[in-house]
Amino acid sequence: MTDLLTLAQRARAAKSAVARLGMNDKTRGLLAIADALEAHERDILDANARDIAHGHEIGLNPGLIDRLTLTPARIKGMADGCREVAALRDPIGEVLWMRTRPNGLRIGAQRVPMGVIGIIYEARPNVTVDAAALCFKAGSACLLRGGKEAIHSSTCLAELMRGALAEEGLPADAINLLEDTSRDSANRMMRLNGYLDVLIPRGGAGLIRAVVENASVPVIETGTGNCHVYVDEHADLKMAKNILVNAKCSRPSVCNAAESLLVHAAVAERFLPLAADGLAAYGVKLHGCERTRAILGSTVVPATEEDWGREYLDFELSVKVVDSLDEAIDHINTYNTGHSESIVTEHYDAAQRFLDEVDAAAVYVNASTRFTDGGEFGFGAEIGISTQKLHARGPMGLEALTTTKYIVYGNGQTR
Amino acid sequence: MTDLLTLAQRARAAKSAVARLGMNDKTRGLLAIADALEAHERDILDANARDIAHGHEIGLNPGLIDRLTLTPARIKGMADGCREVAALRDPIGEVLWMRTRPNGLRIGAQRVPMGVIGIIYEARPNVTVDAAALCFKAGSACLLRGGKEAIHSSTCLAELMRGALAEEGLPADAINLLEDTSRDSANRMMRLNGYLDVLIPRGGAGLIRAVVENASVPVIETGTGNCHVYVDEHADLKMAKNILVNAKCSRPSVCNAAESLLVHAAVAERFLPLAADGLAAYGVKLHGCERTRAILGSTVVPATEEDWGREYLDFELSVKVVDSLDEAIDHINTYNTGHSESIVTEHYDAAQRFLDEVDAAAVYVNASTRFTDGGEFGFGAEIGISTQKLHARGPMGLEALTTTKYIVYGNGQTR
Numbered sequence: 138m139t140d141l142l143t144l145a146q147r148a149r150a151a152k153s154a155v156a157r158l159g160m161n162d163k164t165r166g167l168l169a170i171a172d173a174l175e176a177h178e179r180d181i182l183d184a185n186a187r188d189i190a191h192g193h194e195i196g197l198n199p200g201l202i203d204r205l206t207l208t209p210a211r212i213k214g215m216a217d218g219c220r221e222v223a224a225l226r227d228p229i230g231e232v233l234w235m236r237t238r239p240n241g242l243r244i245g246a247q248r249v250p251m252g253v254i255g256i257i258y259e260a261r262p263n264v265t266v267d268a269a270a271l272c273f274k275a276g277s278a279c280l281l282r283g284g285k286e287a288i289h290s291s292t293c294l295a296e297l298m299r300g301a302l303a304e305e306g307l308p309a310d311a312i313n314l315l316e317d318t319s320r321d322s323a324n325r326m327m328r329l330n331g332y333l334d335v336l337i338p339r340g341g342a343g344l345i346r347a348v349v350e351n352a353s354v355p356v357i358e359t360g361t362g363n364c365h366v367y368v369d370e371h372a373d374l375k376m377a378k379n380i381l382v383n384a385k386c387s388r389p390s391v392c393n394a395a396e397s398l399l400v401h402a403a404v405a406e407r408f409l410p411l412a413a414d415g416l417a418a419y420g421v422k423l424h425g426c427e428r429t430r431a432i433l434g435s436t437v438v439p440a441t442e443e444d445w446g447r448e449y450l451d452f453e454l455s456v457k458v459v460d461s462l463d464e465a466i467d468h469i470n471t472y473n474t475g476h477s478e479s480i481v482t483e484h485y486d487a488a489q490r491f492l493d494e495v496d497a498a499a500v501y502v503n504a505s506t507r508f509t510d511g512g513e514f515g516f517g518a519e520i521g522i523s524t525q526k527l528h529a530r531g532p533m534g535l536e537a538l539t540t541t542k543y544i545v546y547g548n549g550q551t552r
Numbered sequence: 553m554t555d556l557l558t559l560a561q562r563a564r565a566a567k568s569a570v571a572r573l574g575m576n577d578k579t580r581g582l583l584a585i586a587d588a589l590e591a592h593e594r595d596i597l598d599a600n601a602r603d604i605a606h607g608h609e610i611g612l613n614p615g616l617i618d619r620l621t622l623t624p625a626r627i628k629g630m631a632d633g634c635r636e637v638a639a640l641r642d643p644i645g646e647v648l649w650m651r652t653r654p655n656g657l658r659i660g661a662q663r664v665p666m667g668v669i670g671i672i673y674e675a676r677p678n679v680t681v682d683a684a685a686l687c688f689k690a691g692s693a694c695l696l697r698g699g700k701e702a703i704h705s706s707t708c709l710a711e712l713m714r715g716a717l718a719e720e721g722l723p724a725d726a727i728n729l730l731e732d733t734s735r736d737s738a739n740r741m742m743r744l745n746g747y748l749d750v751l752i753p754r755g756g757a758g759l760i761r762a763v764v765e766n767a768s769v770p771v772i773e774t775g776t777g778n779c780h781v782y783v784d785e786h787a788d789l790k791m792a793k794n795i796l797v798n799a800k801c802s803r804p805s806v807c808n809a810a811e812s813l814l815v816h817a818a819v820a821e822r823f824l825p826l827a828a829d830g831l832a833a834y835g836v837k838l839h840g841c842e843r844t845r846a847i848l849g850s851t852v853v854p855a856t857e858e859d860w861g862r863e864y865l866d867f868e869l870s871v872k873v874v875d876s877l878d879e880a881i882d883h884i885n886t887y888n889t890g891h892s893e894s895i896v897t898e899h900y901d902a903a904q905r906f907l908d909e910v911d912a913a914a915v916y917v918n919a920s921t922r923f924t925d926g927g928e929f930g931f932g933a934e935i936g937i938s939t940q941k942l943h944a945r946g947p948m949g950l951e952a953l954t955t956t957k958y959i960v961y962g963n964g965q966t967r
Contacts, residue, residue, distance in 0.1 A: 157908070157909070242919055244929055252911065334942075335942055349768055353766075357942070379966055387967060496957075497957065499957070504966075509958075515653060526666055526749045527955070530956055540941035543946050545914060548919075549788070549918055550919040551920045551922070552802060
């Protein structure tokens with residue numbers, strides 16, 4: 138088992154070579170990885186079987202076992218994912234702008250690789266492949282630290298990817314997986330200043346909080362989404378129902394799912410029964426304010442202060458009747474996590490004010506919050522959804538994994 | 553004395569109002585601040601006199617006393633700085649791109665304010681005004697924490713600025729200065745998650761290291777510059793001498809000054825005496841490798857391993873003879889701080905390789921490293937120079953103090 142510092146040194150030593158790879162080299166590497174994953178399906182499934190058996194022994198719940206489980210179809214999915222990343226435009230080298238200064242200096246901003254990208258994630262073997270492929274395409278070496286329950290699968294996948302690169306004469310040390318899954322190794326990884334140029338946690342709220350609290354390397358905070366749908370007094374109520382049901386029920390376990398409904402008092406009596414009807418088909422449990430309960434009755438459990446801030450990630454929804462657009466915006470800006478927020482309205486000014494004044498990565502008029510996703514936004518791939526304001530906000534595609542440098546062409550200028 | 557949490561709450565409560573200000577409001581506020589500074593010159597000088605007297609009592613060195621000292625001309629300089637910031641283009645509201653997706657959703661990336669910007673800096677009263685003006689123009693509230701030796705000056709300046717905004721009917725809580733200059737308050741400020749959207753340290757290496765080590769809020773690391781000039785075998789040696797002398801001697805105390813000279817062995821015997829001659833006029837002390845000492849003699853002190861990493865910030869320079877461009881690039885990528893690096897060469901491929909392979913915020917061909925500056929780059933103002941790769945790299949103008957949000961216009965789309 139290679140220790141953290143050795144891996145970090147390897148990643149750092151490889152970063153120049155990875156950064157210099159052209160698009161053709163990177164494409165060749167990604168296609169070789171895809172082929173290797175499919176060619177070694179049996180090895181991957183064997184390694185995965187060990188993780189699953191161990192998962193049953195330690196009593197992992199069925200949801201976690203499912204996320205851990207690989208199948209031939211899921212392996213093909215990972216391989217196809219690599220091929221899709223290979224087909225994306227290479228973000229590296231683009232000069233975003235170049236200007237000539239009065240003294241003749243030509244100053245340009247060029248998109249360049251990050252260097253070494255660290256990713257800490259949970260027991261999801263597919264993230265090992267997704268993350269490595271995206272970092273490689275973005276011209277950076279990666280240092281991956283996945284959840285211990287998937288360590289056999291992840292190790293097998295990482296070795297296959299490294300082998301595929303090496304066979305193509307490409308730097309295997311572009312991809313580094315930390316096999317030491319102790320908490321101590323994670324904590325030390327968060328403080329690898331001088332080695333990691335950025336650290337991205339992918340996973341649940343606890344993991345992300347731990348990284349934000351403890352890291353001294355630059356972090357991109359991803360994830361948790363306490364997303365709201367606000368039904369304005371001027372809403373098309375049928376559209377509002379469709380959007381709400383989609384935002385809550387199409388996939389409640391993900392971060393762009395709605396967790397809270399706000400309804401303007403002027404339409405609450407008409408809209409809430411419609412909404413309750415649509416949500417009942419999915420068995421959604423409602424936590425409502427007093428006015429909601431007065432309209433929908435006591436099957437709605439009383440919402441506590443805590444409910445306004447909760448990310449249920451399940452068929453549950455908090456519901457509040459508000460008296461104005463201002464109250465809706467204030468409520469959202471108080472309780473949201475800066476992810477995705479939607480207003481349903483036919484009113485021009487309400488739409489514009491919501492877009493302007495709600496503080497979140499993605500703000501919608503008349504559409505489901507579920508669209509906050511790299512694929513849906515047209516980025517082609519996604520490493521996560523940033524809920525911080527620094528560097529990247531919202532779905533992060535390949536460009537979010539790059540940085541810029543200023544390139545300056547002179548002919549002897551001094552100051 | 554208002555405590556940290558109360559100030560942070562005030563800043564957070566004000567951020568929506570500040571974000572909504574249009575360019576006209578912000579211009580009015582900045583011009584009112586400029587006028588107030590000039591109108592209250594006497595009050596400012598009185599407060600400053602208390603700091604200076606205290607500085608002498610505690611034995612501050614002359615350099616620090618000078619940075620602390622305000623004069624009528626310096627007060628006018630701060631006021632004019634506000635007027636210059638007022639005249640800059642407003643970065644807020646610009647839609648960087650907007651695309652229509654296949655499902656009809658229109659998705660745009662819009663530049664929006666950060667929210668609350670924290671700035672920790674040393675005993676320089678002018679930073680209180682510069683930082684407040686830039687944050688205000690960028691549509692954010694600020695929470696400022698300056699060095700304790702300048703607290704009377706900074707408090708006076710902050711109160712004048714807040715008063716000027718209030719008189720214009722603008723939110724005074726856009727500007728908040730922490731009067732508690734204890735180390736404990738700084739440490740607590742670094743962990744104000746939920747209040748600060750970003751924290752920028754401005755100052756020396758110790759301050760920046762403390763913030764990077766201890767902060768849990770997102771940080772933009774600024775500053776230290778171990779900048780190199782590499783004189784290639786194909787350099788115009790006269791140009792190389794001019795660039796080197798300018799980079800080292802025009803203002804050695806700043807972060808974009810050169811700290812190290814690398815010379816290709818093929819030109820070392822011709823170039824080093826030329827360089828030494830130019831540097832001797834400024835009394836520059838040289839720390840050289842063995843080959844440098846063999847050429848220049850024993851007035852050059854032997855360079856230690858430590859010298860390659862040092863930011864002298866003074867009339868001192870480390871000097872190393874290298875055998876190749878590769879060795880120069882490797883040396884720089886090993887010891888630099890990611891700030892500014894320059895090659896002097898007439899060779900096309902050497903120039904391009906240096907630009908591509910040196911990992912730094914600004915990479916120059918045939919120009920002095922001293923140009924790494926917001927004004928010189930045409931940004932009009934500067935809050936600092938980022939040496940990290942996340943969010944902003946190199947000189948940070950107004951745009952670096954903003955973020956983006958995705959605005960999405962739909963007509964009922966669900967996923």
